[in-house]
Amino acid sequence: MIVSRSSMPRAAAAWAPSSAIVAPRTASDPLIGHAARSSALRLSVEWPAPGVVVVSMSGEVDLATVPRLTELIRQRLTAAALHAVVLDLSEVSFASSAALELLLHCERRCEHRGIGLYVVPGEGAVRRLLRVAGLCRHFSCRGSAAEAVADAGR
Numbered sequence: 001m002i003v004s005r006s007s008m009p010r011a012a013a014a015w016a017p018s019s020a021i022v023a024p025r026t027a028s029d030p031l032i033g034h035a036a037r038s039s040a041l042r043l044s045v046e047w048p049a050p051g052v053v054v055v056s057m058s059g060e061v062d063l064a065t066v067p068r069l070t071e072l073i074r075q076r077l078t079a080a081a082l083h084a085v086v087l088d089l090s091e092v093s094f095a096s097s098a099a100l101e102l103l104l105h106c107e108r109r110c111e112h113r114g115i116g117l118y119v120v121p122g123e124g125a126v127r128r129l130l131r132v133a134g135l136c137r138h139f140s141c142r143g144s145a146a147e148a149v150a151d152a153g154r
Contacts, residue, residue, distance in 0.1 A: 041065040043072060051083040052152045054145050058091030061099040061126075069102055077109050084152030085115055088145040090122025095129045103139065116140070118148035 041059040048054055053076050061069065076085065087106065089095070103119065110117040119139040121127040130136045142148040 041068070043069070045072070045076065048149050049153055051081050052086065052149055053082060053084075054086040054088055054149065056088040056091070056145065058093070060094040061089070061092050061102065062094065062096040063098045066098040066102050070105065073102075073106050074109070077106075077113060077115065082113075082115055084118065084149075085110060086118045086120065086142075086145055086148040086152065088120040088148075089126040090120050090124070090144070092122070092124065092126050095125040097129075097133075099126065099129060100133055100135065103135075107139065116152055118142050118152060120145050120148055 041057065041061070044056045046054045046056070055073060055076060057069070059065070073085070073087075076082070085106070087103070089099075092099070107117055109115075117140060119126075119141050120143070121130055121141055127136075130139070130141075140148075140151075142151060
């Protein structure tokens with residue numbers, strides 16, 4: 001049933017919304033909660049020692065970003081004379097089950113090539129995901145990238 005304002009009784013017309021649209025927030029309002037963090041995936045690759053690569057990630061690791069990460073890690077694993085990979089996930093703000101798949105895939109590739117894998121989960125999303133999945137002790141987790149690099153050099 002379609003009702004126009006002209007056919008509504010006066011009391012009902014008073015309840016009708018005004019024609020002005022009010023935004024839920026303005027552009028100058030500060031962002032809070034999840035919206036305050038950038039969801040864009042940022043990557044950096046460093047070679048702190050011969051044969052050791054550190055891949056640092058921040059942002060969200062989910063189904064949309066895993067293919068890019070998988071390709072980057074695959075490229076690093078094919079590097080000559082590589083003996084350790086450090087995945088620094090301490091700045092990841094969101095990690096879906098696709099992040100677990102990425103870690104397990106990376107682990108299989110490292111084992112196949114005889115390369116050590118060190119994971120820096122941080123205290124946020126990745127640590128929670130590993131804990132929920134029961135995989136905290138499955139990976140060689142370290143508290144920082146520097147600690148992982150030191151252990152990889154031994």
